[in-house]
Amino acid sequence: MEAKQGAVGRTDSLLPLQKGWRWHKVRPVLFNTLLYLIIVAGGIIFLIPFTWMVSTSLKTLPEIQRIPQPLMPEVIRWDNYWVAWTSLPFTRWFFNTAFITVVNIFGTLLSCSLAAYGFAYTRFRGRTFLFLVLLSSMMLPYHVRLIPTFLIFNHLGWINTFLPLTVPAFFGTAFYIFLLRQFFLTLPKELDDAARIDGCNSLNIYWRIVMPLSKPALAAVTAFTFIDSWNDFLGPLIYLRQDSRLTLSLGLRMFLDFQEGTGELHLMMAASVATLIPILLVFFFAQKHFVEGVTFTGLKG
């Protein structure tokens, strides 16, 4: 029995000899159960800040000031969201943010896919060199060019408009160009040849063949651009001044200043959760693309 088990083990799975067949069978089950327990416990601890945020946003002021705080609100106060949202022009800021985000997505997709196509499919003098330039430009810290860029936009009179936050998207982002170029290179080269024989020019190939085939990569770029531009804080902080032109992240910060004195933590949390909802929606519908995008290039921290 013992010997037979060993022989099977050696030829079948290359596992080392097991002492008894029972232990051999029980061990992985035990191990996996333990693993699940660790992961689930970790996941719960990990999620506590989020759940606390949501539960606080639904409580009353006396409830959050009681110590120890009750875990759950006695009565769920959806009203907090309405009170917080309407106490400042959040609706206006929501549309501002949405506008900036949509324009950024459009500009990024267009400019980055064109440049990526250029790097992946066309030949020109200095292509390798320019691609190296592109790669090394990713290493330049954003803050080194922050001040002169501000001076340019200031000179153009673009302060307090959405232009400094949207126009640069139409000039490409090195990381997304790199991501798309890597993806374009995985498409079969024969498609390009076949299309050329059929009389397609480069622009046709780009628009009719490469773009439709690259939906996963374009979705990843869309998802990242959405998050970056929705969460952006430093950009709006520098360029936007007038209350009606703020974005949600600036508005939240203004709300924080207002709430500081009153200590209305529940309203603060309600407003914060509300601004996160679009992100959560996009994330849950597009989570596959985030993970693909991250693993695709091995970048993005």
Add this chain to the structure above:
Amino acid sequence: MTSQPQATVRRAGKTSVFGWWRWRRVEGYLFIAPWLVGFVAFVLGPFLASFFLSFADWNLVRPPEWIGLEHYRTMFTNDPKWVKSFVNTVYFTVFHVPLILVVALFIALLLNRQLPGIGVFRTLFYLPSVTAGVATAILWRFVFNYRYGLFNQAIGLLGIEGPNWLGSTKWAMPAFIIMSTWGFGSLMVLYLAGLQGVPRELYEAAEIDGATAWDKLLKVTIPMMSPVIFFTMIMTVIGSFQIFTAAFIMTEGGPADATLFYILHLYRSAFQWLRIGYASAMAWILFLIILALTLIQLKLSRRWVFYAGEEPN
């Protein structure tokens, strides 16, 4: 006169192919033109401009005045806040980088199995990477609140009285380090991808040689993952030198500049005090620090990063 020879050229098949070739050599530039223009206008130009600005004294009102290396001298000898911001950022980096790398790798190792439902946790742990912004910074500001905060209430259950995290010069930085570790998700996803790439045969061979799980981790997984770990280490160091939003929202650099991070000081110098030249000099020093750190890591990487297909020393 001129149109006639052109017409003849176009009719001749050979030369038209030549023209087509030439066009194909030029059109590439058109595709990359938006990026190239943007690169010159918004990346290279500003990058060089900030270098020159760093030698000037300028507050946007008076005309700029050339003062040579004065800003750099001020920074190192006469600006305690700059020194503080540098020390704080290094303090944060030294703890943040190893911690987040180890946590991300540990969780990735746990999740690197084909078990039902495990994908849910991959998504879950990635979540803070997409919500990183003002809203979560506000959340953490209140998580660390002395009285109502989640953290102190949780350890209060264990009978420990928590410190006034963000109000104490001693505990504010640890609070930032704890908070930042929460965002390990994107690193974890990278490590999971890396783990999938480790050839099965290596583990099987190790098992035949009688290797324990621990041996396999140290002798197979870590060496095979070392290029990914190295890459994420460089990116995390660069990122941790640029922390801003969380500091701006959670503590505004306080208490007593205990969380005055480099970029926060740079932001204030440039946009609140309008010391354009000085802030540019700060930006360039940041660039040089990051460059130096990257080169040092690159140099050290030869000792521990193993690229498959290469003979280990």
